[in-house]
Amino acid sequence: MKSDKSIILLEFNELCPSLMQRFIQEGKLPNFQRFYEQSEVYTTDAEEQAPFLEPWIQWVTVHSGLPYSEHQVFLLDEGYKLKAKSIWDIVSEAGLKVWVCGSMNVNYHSPLNGYVMPDFWSTKITPNTAELIPYFRFVQKQVQEHTNDYVPLSRAEYLRFLGFMSSHGLSLQTINAIIQQLIREKITAKYRWQRATIADKLQFDLFCWYYRKLKPQFSTFFINSTAHFQHMYWRNMEPEQFQVKPSATEQREYEKAILFGYQEMDQLIGGFLNLLDNNTTLILSTALSQQPCLTYENIGGKHLYRPRKFEKLLEFAGINSKFVCSPVMAEEFHIRFENNQDATEAEQNLLALQVNQRPMMRLRRTGNDIYGGCGIFDELPNDATLTFVNSGKSIPFFKIFYQIEEIKSGMHHPDGILWIRKPNCQHSVHQEKVSLLAIAPTILELLDVPKADFMKTTALV
Known part of the structure; x- marks a missing residue:
């Protein structure tokens, strides 16, 4: 044609x-x-x-x-x-x-x-x-x-x-x-x-x-x-x-x-x-x-947190299997594992992360693929603590994560x-x-x- x-x-x-x-x-x-x-x-x-x-x-x-x-x-x-x-x-x-x-x-x-x-x-x-x-x-x-x-x-x-x-x-x-x-x-x-x-x-x-x-x-x-x-x-x-x-x-x-x-x-x-x-x-x-975006105004606006390096987050969560991690938009990311079993275990470990005794991860797993990010949107204090419940170990939250500077407003x-x-x-x-x-x-x-x-x-x- x-x-x-x-x-x-x-x-x-x-x-x-x-x-x-x-x-x-x-x-x-x-x-x-x-x-x-x-x-x-x-x-x-x-x-x-x-x-x-x-x-x-x-x-x-x-x-x-x-x-x-x-x-x-x-x-x-x-x-x-x-x-x-x-x-x-x-x-x-x-x-x-x-x-x-x-x-x-x-x-x-x-x-x-x-x-x-x-x-x-x-x-x-x-x-x-x-x-x-x-x-x-x-x-x-x-x-x-x-x-x-x-x-x-x-x-x-x-x-x-x-x-x-x-x-x-x-x-x-x-x-x-x-x-x-x-x-x-x-x-x-x-x-x-x-x-x-x-x-x-x-x-x-x-x-x-x-x-x-x-x-x-x-x-x-x-x-x-x-x-x-x-x-x-x-x-x-x-x-x-x-x-x-x-x-x-x-x-x-x-x-x-x-x-x-x-x-x-x-x-x-x-x-x-x-x-x-x-x-x-x-x-x-x-x-x-x-x-x-007015939905989060009662908690001081929607704050977003993202890992500084995704490998450090997964290491802290005790995830040792092979993976490929790709940032998406804002706080979200993809993690792909070699098989479903590794992805299932990683999902469980990530869900065991807490900030100041609050569950923090928002995840969606499909097969060997996990899509998610930090599910806490209010402003965290500078001394916030990240804890891996399965082992009891803790670390300053902002050593692993950083706050995206601006408050989401659209x-x-x-x-x-x-x-x-x-x-x-x-x-x-x-x-x-x-x-x-x-x-x-x-x-x-x-x-x-x-x-x-x-x-x-x-x-x-």
Whole structure:
């Protein structure tokens, strides 16, 4: 099949319809405003509630056209469990090229006519070409350890990454942004959190380089930085919503953190609009959004704790069997053992950990795989004690764990943004919400590719 049509699906995770309209009306997002005014505008409904309202669930729905009740992918890094074909599989089988750049919780069927780079929390699905491994591994370590003071990367790894990017689209704008970021951190000893937007710029450079090389008919581009800012800094944006108020020092640094994220993404939107030709449809989807997290205000807000080194935690818990541990988001992690028996024994040991005589671990075991994290969310005293009940041994809690600095203040909401900018730039605003299930068949319809039989929802166009 030959086609002169193409689609770029921008997956800007969890941006909020209400905040987008607010910032546009304030004149702070000129590129988003231009995109909006040239698009068919929808609000999507994830049609799920907690605990099934999670981006790693909703993005699988977007990509497959299946609800959670059918695709059954519940955890991050479980995309490999998806049995159905995703949009890129169907487009590839139709003879068209694809370029999947960072999409969350993906699976793909080989051979694929194009390239796939999974999200950076993925350990079981890797890029389908060795060409992308240097980028994928480097950024993966940065993302998985972004809250830790120590990122296990050597000087040689930094140099190899720089070498890779210099031959894969690294722009002068991104180089300048990196330099300015490092200078700002050096002068102020603050703003390390803004590094997430540098990763977005690097990924945009990489996307553009492969986009021009492959000329794909379908491509995706996923980023998560502003979703993270919303989770951490909503309290600073709207302190009047919360019982626990940020300090004056925190406000000086974080009051405009969320706006900063939207404005950084606005610059990327400008780059994408400049990348388009007259045959390309640009789609923005956020899958879901966020709202103020007020659930934990009666305990002083939701505090998150994460192991400094996962190996030290498992050693303290008397776990000697072989395992592979992978950080996920915030306080959560995966531990994979060689067999079910080892995983069962490890689960029992981890459940025997207590902090100040309180059970502390929140775990979910599936076969030889344990997914979990610290289940205590109130603020612990500096002298908190971690005890392994099975042996009676104790150690200062903060010798094994550290507290992620900010108090979580944003939580998920089922509404999402969906803007479809077709080459004719026709604008309309649809008042009724639409299902996430409609996105996959809509993309296939726009590419003149028949939707899969398992997709029950009709296209929006």
